[in-house]
Amino acid sequence: DVKVTQSSRYLVKRTGEKVFLECVQDMDHENMFWYRQDPGLGLRLIYFSYDVKMKEKGDIPEGYSVSREKKERFSLILESASTNQTSMYLCASSFSDSLGGYEQYFGPGTRLTVT
Amino acid sequence: AQSVTQLDSQVPVFEEAPVELRCNYSSSVSVYLFWYVQYPNQGLQLLLKYLSGSTLVESINGFEAEFNKSQTSFHLRKPSVHISDTAEYFCAVSEPGDSWGKLQFGAGTQVVVTP
DSSP: OOOEEESOSEEEEOTTOOEEEEEEESSOOSEEEEEEEETTTEEEEEEEEEETTEEEEOSOOTTOEEEEEETTEEEEEESSOOGGGOEEEEEEEEOOOSSOOOOOEEOOOEEEEEO | OOEEEESOSEEEEETTSOEEEOEEEEOSSOOEEEEEEEOTTSOEEEEEEEOSSOSEEEOTTSOEEEEETTTTEEEEEESSOOGGGOEEEEEEEEOTTOTTOOOEEOOOEEEEEEO
16 A cells, blocks of 8 residues: 655644754655645645655755655655644655656655744 | 636535535646545545546535536535535545656645534
8 A cells, every 4th residue: 555654643842943854665656746725725745756865955955955865755844844844744755757747645644843 | 737716615505405516727738637525634636537538527425527628617516415525525636647746836725524
């Protein structure tokens, strides 16, 4: 069964802390994505990666960075957490080819609260 | 650039009644279209998608959506809902030939089914 796992379901951090969110997929997918989900805004793409050590900015990359050292693992890093980064964070993965259109598989999400 | 508009933020519906969730998109190129569902406290999962061919696509649990190119719409319908259909539904688009398969999501429609 296809699986995307995220390291924590709930996380509470203080302003200024460095935060790591981890995502692991077991489907050998090339593409991995980090989104944040906020009420009334849907899902917004933060960063994505199409290969090990390769990354691209999404629509809202400010205040975030990512790391992909292994194909199955994609980490989201908040260098200095701020209260406006309180949100639900969703990781996803998908196959890749020149046609596109593949389903993205999502993890359960991490609800991050920054106080 | 692509954008997706979901016209209803919340749709209350009685059990066994029909439901329609509206989705309109804007794009200067052809698109792939998706509907994802998010059940409470879970990640998103694919409900159905349109890539090409028949403009009417169906899911295994009774939902259907019709691609209307002239109206740039991809509305989702179910003739008779169950309590278990209570969830948030997201419409999304991607661009054919985008090997990364990036998705642009709408803001979501919360469906609440009551007895």
